Amino acid sequence: MPDEPIVDSIHRLTAEAVDGRRPAFAELADALFAVASDAELADSALDVLAAAGPKIWIDLDVVLRPGRYGYRDPRITQPTAVHELSNPLAVALAACGRNGRERHRAIGHPAMRTDVRLFPVLAIRTADWAETVQDRALRVLGDVLTDADAAALLAVVPVVARIGDRSRGNRTVETVRDALRRADDSTLSIVRGCADLHGRRFVFDVSLEAGRMDPRQLAAASLHESDIISRTRCAEALAARAIDRDQPELMEELLAGRSARVRVTALTTLVRLGHPRHGARFLDDDASMVRLTAQWAVRRAGGDPAELYRQRLQDAADRGRRRGLLAGLGDCATSAEAALVLPYLRDHSSRVRTEAVRTLRRLDALADVLDAQGDVVALLEDPAPVVVRNVADLLRASGSKAPAERLWGLLGDADRPRHVRETARRLLADRDAWTRIKADLLLSGDPDALLSSRASADLAALCGRDAAYIHQRCPAELRGELEELLVAAEDAVGPETTRLLRWLVRSGR
Template sequence: MRCADWADPVRTRARELLAEILDAGTAVTLAPMILRVADRDRGDHALGLLDGVLRRAPRERLAPLLVSGDRTVRRYAYRMAVEEGTLSPVELARVAAEDDDAVLQGRCAEAALAAGLGAETLDVLLGGRNPQARSAGVTALRRLGHPERAVDFLADRSALVRACARYVLRQHGTDPQPWYRARCADPAVEPGAAIGLAECGDRADAPLLWALLEHPTPGVRARAVAGLRALDVTDVRRLRPLLDDPAPGVVGEVTLALLPSARELPEEWLLSRLDAGRPRWERVSAWRLLDAHGDVVRLRTAVPLLSDADVRLRTWAEHAVRRVAHREPRASRSPEVAALLDRAGAVGR
């Protein structure tokens, strides 16, 4: 820490001592502290010493840093490993495929591709649990001349991977839209195919998505609703029954689709869906749709929820009351708004 001291004599002596004691063993122990001090003014000197020691150390000395529980340390260690070429493409691909740090996923995927793709490396990337790895592998299929494998990722759960798969196929002269249309007409359709059709299709594809609203798989129903919203072909009358869907994900997507047309839904009907006995996702949906009705309805909805047992609904209600109270000075409040704010008590003041 004193290597970054404001006093030059202290800083100089500390740097001399650190240079004396820092070897491959102490570097691993002190790395977390040095990396934090590096963010300070004059803190880069200790980091330079750490760099020099670790780059000269045997590969196995870096291993504890690669598995450190400190994210900053791990990012530093993998950056060094990539620069020094101490990890094989397959090892890099495994990190990209399995690590939960998005920065490391991207860095190691790029390094694996740059190091040269073998069959094992490609399979590891394509089988990765995170989109960064899969998208890197799919994109590499173009360079390797295997665009047909990209078809397997057109219905991937990740929008990024689906987009990469479509790109690879188009670069090799294949239009993915017919594949999506055929897949959405198949009872075994995947959720990713439903939204994928909307991502590359047009309004003429809406009938296929409307038909999927009755599919037995909740994920397919949810993605079909999302697709209809993306194509801007939502219909309040046809979507309203799906607010009673047993799957929370479907209700959430329908709510998003209906928000622009929320005022077409009866206020009293929505208020009844806030009853404490209803599933939480239905209550949250009702709140969001009522909130889109405007200030007066928002206030009518919020005041009874100020004592609700659901913390999130209660918090949203408090915020809504405060927003209305802030926007409407006392002198310009309608009698109803004034009465509701009085009921809200201290929250509305």
């Protein structure tokens, strides 16, 4: 940018490139060549790139070799500093150049072995398409990682984790794996804390395969690691150790894990070790996989999970987890338990009301409870959109229909929330084609732009693909009303859709 210091431009362009703005890479490449001749600016620019993460060099490696040929392009006619490898940034730029001999020469520069900021570029060159460059880069990387500290490994691992799936990346992966296996426990622990997700997962894989994590470390990672894949693998490794050595106490701590997969692993392992008593406390878990595992554990202990759900739902002191209890009842009970669910349709929590509706659907209980339909239909006016959506799903699944008069009233009341009116339109549209057309026409000119556009789009879809499947004739008592609605809605619907709808109405189909 005009009047912007060049290093500030590099900061800005690097941030844009990291955010995924592809055009920024070309500008960034030009800026890097522009500062390569100034040792101080080049060093600052290299610091910026080193802090940007591993992916920046992988993408720059492609951009630094432009597909166009032009003598004024600095990426082809490299500055003298780059050709002479006069500073670490110049070495990195030369190592990403078009000329294989230049890349080979840059890889052999002493800075490639000593400057940790260049290690990502060195790792990329180990998968170079030129075999001589690839071989030299692998030798240099092997020397660098012979007695590598945490800083060197943290610079290399995230890049290797990304390029390892390339056809030429196998030897690189093995080189880095060997270095991680040789690292001492302290270094390996530091590298497992790599900020990059791919790199951290790579190090966890090596650590677990090599058996380099003790029970304490496995438990800590199972409970606190942010990557769900690594967290689950650590829990599974700890579970295998607990089973092999008959140590159920190793898994009890994992029952408090925030990950559902970890809790399932812990609970399953304890049951296998003959300790199913922990199942009852997880019957109300929010995660379905944990609840189902807990129900299995209760059965293995000789209990009946459905009976426990009935007792806890009736116990006022145990209703704090009522959402999980309702979901669990839906897992294993029958429609006979629907009466327990109905009071929760009026719960103050929208999440509990939603779960109560879902439970009635899973119990297939609507037809068995005479008063339920009235309670459920009343929830079509619920202020929470998720509740209304689930009520509509329940009505559709059960084959029940809300009273048409009530739905027309909800549809036409402009003071109702959008989600209530939209659900009323969809439920009316489910009845037959002519009711669908009427509901769409009523909303097509609505002041709510979103409702209007959805109704108009539905009419266009009906005319475009569904009109041929309208086999029922338009009821005589409805023709006049539809004609009037078509006149009022023509501007919103469009002349072509209006013309086809008017023909459908008048043709007596």
